[in-house]
Amino acid sequence: MPSSSSSSRRRGRNKAPSLAPELAEVASDEVDLPLDSPSAVHHNLYPAQRPAVQNPSPPGAQAHRAMLASSSSSSSSGRRRGRRGRKGPAPATVVAPAAVEARDWAELPMDILTALLHKLDHIEILMGAGQVCRSWRSAARDVAVRRSAGQCEAFWGEYAADEDLLHFLGDRAPSLKSLCLISCYHVLEGFAEAIKKFPLLEELELSLCPNISGNHVFEVVGIACPQLRRFRLSNQCFFSFEESEDNYSFEGSEDVYNKDEEAQGIATMHELRSLQLFANNITNAGLTTILDNCPHLESPDIRHCFNVNMEATLLAKCSHIKALRLPYDSTDDYDFQVQAPVWSGYDLGIQSDSDECFYGGPDYILDSDEYDDYCDPHRYLDGVYLGRPFRRSR
Amino acid sequence: MAAAPSGSRTRMVTLISKGGRNFKMPEAVALVSSRSCREALDYIEYRGNNTMMIKLLDIDPKPVSMLVNFCNHMAAAATSAASDDAAQRMREWEERFLGDDVDQALLYDLLSAAISIQADGLIDLVCKRVAHMIKGKTPQEIRTILGIQDDLTPDQRDEIRTDNSWIDI
Numbered sequence: 189m190p191s192s193s194s195s196s197r198r199r200g201r202n203k204a205p206s207l208a209p210e211l212a213e214v215a216s217d218e219v220d221l222p223l224d225s226p227s228a229v230h231h232n233l234y235p236a237q238r239p240a241v242q243n244p245s246p247p248g249a250q251a252h253r254a255m256l257a258s259s260s261s262s263s264s265s266g267r268r269r270g271r272r273g274r275k276g277p278a279p280a281t282v283v284a285p286a287a288v289e290a291r292d293w294a295e296l297p298m299d300i301l302t303a304l305l306h307k308l309d310h311i312e313i314l315m316g317a318g319q320v321c322r323s324w325r326s327a328a329r330d331v332a333v334r335r336s337a338g339q340c341e342a343f344w345g346e347y348a349a350d351e352d353l354l355h356f357l358g359d360r361a362p363s364l365k366s367l368c369l370i371s372c373y374h375v376l377e378g379f380a381e382a383i384k385k386f387p388l389l390e391e392l393e394l395s396l397c398p399n400i401s402g403n404h405v406f407e408v409v410g411i412a413c414p415q416l417r418r419f420r421l422s423n424q425c426f427f428s429f430e431e432s433e434d435n436y437s438f439e440g441s442e443d444v445y446n447k448d449e450e451a452q453g454i455a456t457m458h459e460l461r462s463l464q465l466f467a468n469n470i471t472n473a474g475l476t477t478i479l480d481n482c483p484h485l486e487s488p489d490i491r492h493c494f495n496v497n498m499e500a501t502l503l504a505k506c507s508h509i510k511a512l513r514l515p516y517d518s519t520d521d522y523d524f525q526v527q528a529p530v531w532s533g534y535d536l537g538i539q540s541d542s543d544e545c546f547y548g549g550p551d552y553i554l555d556s557d558e559y560d561d562y563c564d565p566h567r568y569l570d571g572v573y574l575g576r577p578f579r580r581s582r
Numbered sequence: 583m584a585a586a587p588s589g590s591r592t593r594m595v596t597l598i599s600k601g602g603r604n605f606k607m608p609e610a611v612a613l614v615s616s617r618s619c620r621e622a623l624d625y626i627e628y629r630g631n632n633t634m635m636i637k638l639l640d641i642d643p644k645p646v647s648m649l650v651n652f653c654n655h656m657a658a659a660a661t662s663a664a665s666d667d668a669a670q671r672m673r674e675w676e677e678r679f680l681g682d683d684v685d686q687a688l689l690y691d692l693l694s695a696a697i698s699i700q701a702d703g704l705i706d707l708v709c710k711r712v713a714h715m716i717k718g719k720t721p722q723e724i725r726t727i728l729g730i731q732d733d734l735t736p737d738q739r740d741e742i743r744t745d746n747s748w749i750d751i
Contacts, residue, residue, distance in 0.1 A: 300697060312717055312718060321731060
């Protein structure tokens with residue numbers, strides 16, 4: 189990154205006393221144009237009394253000039269000069285406004301572009317410079333990542349993040365403290381590899397990223413990020429799986445779904461102070477494992493984790509915890525859209541501590557189909573709504 | 583780098599612009615201002631009075647002369663004591679240097695010249711000026727100011743819309 193303070197750094201190298209006379213020498217005869225009066229410039233770019241310099245060439249002729257070392261293209265200018273002839277000191281010619289030269293600002297070298305964009309703030313780049321053209325957009329993304337890297341603080345990605353970006357981020361910002369991915373559908377199994385690049389991570393949020401799940405990925409996180417203090421894993425909606433053979437979803441299925449797979453991974457995050465799981469399939473066993481292995485946990489939030497049944501033993505285990513949010517607690521302050529849980533099979537085994545209805549309360553958003561079901565008297569048994577779908581055979 | 587022996591002519595670095603115009607600065611100035619010169623002068627041994635020639639044949643004389651002007655000024659400023667006063671004078675000089683008459687074409691040529699010899703100080707100054715020109719402008723305004731073509735693909739436009747959807751417009 190070019191720095192204009194470099195001149196003071198190099199002061200020591202210069203032989204200061206010798207500079208002044210050399211400058212005086214230069215100022216006298218060698219240079220053709222006046223040095224200290226840039227305001228002497230006329231409307232056209234080049235004072236016309238210099239015979240070697242003609243009117244600027246028409247726009248387009250000079251466009252798309254790559255950054256140069258040196259290349260001799262003086263032949264064409266020589267031709268032009270010959271055609272127009274020289275007439276000695278000519279009156280200053282005024283360039284017509286339309287003859288403003290084209291310059292290829294899109295083709296600047298990437299490091300210069302990023303240096304330029306670094307001087308704008310985040311919003312200015314998002315709303316302006318980052319949308320100008322392809323190369324500028326590229327540079328803008330680079331700046332966004334470098335900024336996060338420079339501050340070593342946080343990276344928030346919504347929708348757009350993918351595994352490549354995470355790896356890139358990991359290379360640039362290995363001391364990242366906070367990573368938050370929301371609705372990043374393109375982050376898949378590669379997340380487990382990428383997260384290893386953030387050993388100093390203290391805060392991780394994965395919200396509505398349906399493809400980061402299960403399969404030991406959180407165990408990897410716990411080991412890769414030993415200083416993780418805050419972890420948030422938010423699913424879109426609670427989806428209940430039943431392992432009993434009555435459940436038609438698992439007919440013929442060989443796999444036993446381990447509802448506590450993620451909880452077991454989370455249990456490796458020994459430094460956790462804050463944990464939020466929303467609409468997770470964790471059960472009592474999983475929660476117990478977490479509580480046993482995360483001794484510093486201060487504020488667990490397990491709203492909509494309806495497989496957890498907060499009976500006496502578990503409540504006792506949580507008695508020292510100040511800010512406990514339970515599955516049926518209010519979601520008024522939840523920052524994503526709350527969706528109604530989906531029950532598969534005949535699943536009324538959920539015990540609830542509270543008397544309130546566990547389906548269709550004011551926190552839930554029912555679409556029209558759900559509302560029709562809700563109003564269908566045939567879906568009620570003894571005044572209790574059976575949810576959908578339900579099986580009469582039980 | 584050995585100093586020029588006393589009594590002999592100071593060694594110069596010459597920049598050659600389009601049209602074969604020469605602009606010279608003392609080697610010491612070049613060393614301070616230009617990374618390329620620093621690197622090159624490490625390897626070049628002077629015989630007699632040869633000066634180092636740098637060809638910038640694609641660039642018009644005016645930006646090249648401004649580049650030399652800038653380098654001379656920065657080198658002189660580096661030798662004087664740092665103070666708030668000096669910093670203020672430098673800022674004022676920079677504002678005059680890139681006065682209102684300096685349009686985007688000249689800025690671009692100046693940037694080209696500075697990049698050619700890796701004159702970091704001038705690169706930074708021009709970038710500051712261009713950033714100032716496009717600050718707070720819409721993409722189309724920026725394209726108009728700098729004469730850039732919009733070559734974004736439809737996919738990229740969609741991505742931008744999605745990425746920016748959190749912003750209240």
